[in-house]
Amino acid sequence: MTRERRVITGFSNPTVKALRALREKKHRKAAGKFLAEGLRLLTDARECGHVPETLVLADRRDPHPLLSALEEAVKASGGEVIETSADILSKITGKDNPQAVAGVFGEFDTSLAALDRGGADIWLVAQALRDPGNLGTMLRTGDAIGAGGLILIDDCADPFSVEAVRASMGAVFTQRIAQARWDEFEPWLRGGPGQLVAASLRDAQPYRGAPYAAPCFVLVGNESRGLPDAYEMACDLRVTMPMKGRADSLNAAVAAAVLGYEVLAELDS
Amino acid sequence: MTRERRVITGFSNPTVKALRALREKKHRKAAGKFLAEGLRLLTDARECGHVPETLVLADRRDPHPLLSALEEAVKASGGEVIETSADILSKITGKDNPQAVAGVFGEFDTSLAALDRGGADIWLVAQALRDPGNLGTMLRTGDAIGAGGLILIDDCADPFSVEAVRASMGAVFTQRIAQARWDEFEPWLRGGPGQLVAASLRDAQPYRGAPYAAPCFVLVGNESRGLPDAYEMACDLRVTMPMKGRADSLNAAVAAAVLGYEVLAELDS
Numbered sequence: 140m141t142r143e144r145r146v147i148t149g150f151s152n153p154t155v156k157a158l159r160a161l162r163e164k165k166h167r168k169a170a171g172k173f174l175a176e177g178l179r180l181l182t183d184a185r186e187c188g189h190v191p192e193t194l195v196l197a198d199r200r201d202p203h204p205l206l207s208a209l210e211e212a213v214k215a216s217g218g219e220v221i222e223t224s225a226d227i228l229s230k231i232t233g234k235d236n237p238q239a240v241a242g243v244f245g246e247f248d249t250s251l252a253a254l255d256r257g258g259a260d261i262w263l264v265a266q267a268l269r270d271p272g273n274l275g276t277m278l279r280t281g282d283a284i285g286a287g288g289l290i291l292i293d294d295c296a297d298p299f300s301v302e303a304v305r306a307s308m309g310a311v312f313t314q315r316i317a318q319a320r321w322d323e324f325e326p327w328l329r330g331g332p333g334q335l336v337a338a339s340l341r342d343a344q345p346y347r348g349a350p351y352a353a354p355c356f357v358l359v360g361n362e363s364r365g366l367p368d369a370y371e372m373a374c375d376l377r378v379t380m381p382m383k384g385r386a387d388s389l390n391a392a393v394a395a396a397v398l399g400y401e402v403l404a405e406l407d408s
Numbered sequence: 409m410t411r412e413r414r415v416i417t418g419f420s421n422p423t424v425k426a427l428r429a430l431r432e433k434k435h436r437k438a439a440g441k442f443l444a445e446g447l448r449l450l451t452d453a454r455e456c457g458h459v460p461e462t463l464v465l466a467d468r469r470d471p472h473p474l475l476s477a478l479e480e481a482v483k484a485s486g487g488e489v490i491e492t493s494a495d496i497l498s499k500i501t502g503k504d505n506p507q508a509v510a511g512v513f514g515e516f517d518t519s520l521a522a523l524d525r526g527g528a529d530i531w532l533v534a535q536a537l538r539d540p541g542n543l544g545t546m547l548r549t550g551d552a553i554g555a556g557g558l559i560l561i562d563d564c565a566d567p568f569s570v571e572a573v574r575a576s577m578g579a580v581f582t583q584r585i586a587q588a589r590w591d592e593f594e595p596w597l598r599g600g601p602g603q604l605v606a607a608s609l610r611d612a613q614p615y616r617g618a619p620y621a622a623p624c625f626v627l628v629g630n631e632s633r634g635l636p637d638a639y640e641m642a643c644d645l646r647v648t649m650p651m652k653g654r655a656d657s658l659n660a661a662v663a664a665a666v667l668g669y670e671v672l673a674e675l676d677s
Contacts, residue, residue: 183654186654187654272541276659276662279655279658279659279662280658280659280662281653282652282653282654282655283649283650283651283652283653283655283658284650284652285650285652285653306659308655308657309654309655310653310654310655313653313654313655347673380552380669381552381553381554381669381672382552383551383552383553383554383672384550384551384552384554384579384582385452385455385456385551385578385579385582386548386551386552386577386578386579386582388577389548389549389552389665390545390548390549390575390661390665392659392661392662393545393548393549393661393662393665396658396659396662396665396666397665397666397669400649400650400666403650403652404616
């Protein structure tokens with residue numbers, strides 16, 4: 140017989156506090172866990188083999204077969220199912236209109252060594268990206284273009300933050316994620332096949348129809364400073380998108396997407 | 409002789425309260441004004457002919473010729489210059505690390521009638537877009553692809569919110585912005601030349617190399633619901649981007665950018 144649900148009714152319950160603490164990076168790192176919310180996202184996770192260690196359900200939710208499937212999967216893998224109020228769930232996720240369900244997952248291995256570069260033709264690479272929404276959006280775009288994953292260089296936002304997970308729309312579970320310093324990434328990249336392409340403004344050729352080659356690593360830089368000069372110069376190819384107006388740059392996640400879709404089209408043609 | 413700066417030192421000063429209130433939509437609409445921050449953004453605005461009615465400077469800022477030029481422009485046009493502490497400026501803009509300068513602008517005319525559709529080959533159109541960051545990012549992308557502006561259909565986020573203005577990186581001053589209901593937009597569109605193109609998932613042709621024609625109106629829908637069926641069917645062209653992964657949609661601002669850059673490339677070729 141499967142375990143019952145644990146019912147929590149108090150805001151000051153230690154489990155609620157521990158779950159809520161996962162919104163902060165230091166507590167995520169200490170626990171090695173992160174939060175994800177929403178039935179669709181948790182179902183994507185389950186179908187990709189990621190079952191939450193803890194599942195938190197709002198007590199007044201509509202029944203749904205996918206919710207039952209999720210609960211069964213959690214119980215089958217020895218996890219815990221908690222039932223609580225919508226107000227407490229809202230406090231945990233920090234969202235005014237919370238989803239009816241949230242899950243706690245163990246963080247993934249984000250070492251470069253765990254990446255199989257031959258597993259995909261395109262990889263997205265972000266350097267010092269600070270906005271978790273941009274990071275989640277890059278994961279989502281990576282899923283769409285069939286990228287293998289997202290490599291985070293230097294000090295980036297945390298891909299396991301609630302904001303990044305939310306913006307990824309589930310792609311945090313389908314894309315591989317690696318984190319490395321530049322001086323770890325560059326030797327790793329040069330230790331095998333791989334073309335490093337920067338979205339750049341200078342000494343660059345038009346992005347349209349450039350000679351992309353798989354596996355192609357598409358690199359975008361920090362939101363306000365762009366890429367360090369040395370990193371740009373270490374690229375095999377620097378390409379630029381038309382800038383017809385006053386601005387001299389695109390949003391980082393937009394630049395990655397426009398370039399990523401171009402690489403996809405060229406590699407497929 | 410030009411007017412002196414007004415110095416404000418108190419958090420409870422009525423002017424501080426009035427400026428801070430501009431972070432809320434109802435107060436912006438009541439006042440017909442909005443806030444923008446940062447020397448670069450305010451300089452872009454000035455160079456496009458938009459001088460703030462009120463300029464707010466932090467008292468401990470570094471001198472800068474562009475800041476002096478801004479202050480002179482405000483004084484020359486009869487505006488007011490206020491000097492205050494970084495803490496109070498932070499309270500006004502709601503940002504922990506505020507820029508050294510913020511400005512108050514009168515909201516623009518956002519009627520469809522004020523748009524000159526022949527003035528550009530591409531226009532971006534968003535329907536029920538709820539995230540002000542996405543909206544600002546679309547303005548920024550519009551500037552980059554040489555679009556004429558952004559048309560907001562039905563209930564969208566406010567383009568004059570601090571978040572949208574910030575994400576636009578100044579494009580709120582270079583792009584035209586119109587707001588309309590669908591039943592106003594459609595007759596207006598059909599009252600002149602214009603191809604309406606939707607990013608769509610069904611009954612759609614590949615976005616790459618589709619027969620785009622200027623002036624091309626690129627339509628994206630709400631972040632979670634997409635476009636209403638009737639709106640999609642009213643389009644002249646429905647195109648779809650490859651979706652290689654589990655997800656069935658892109659971030660709205662990303663979809664607009666990938667499609668917008670494709671339209672730009674096809675129209676230029």
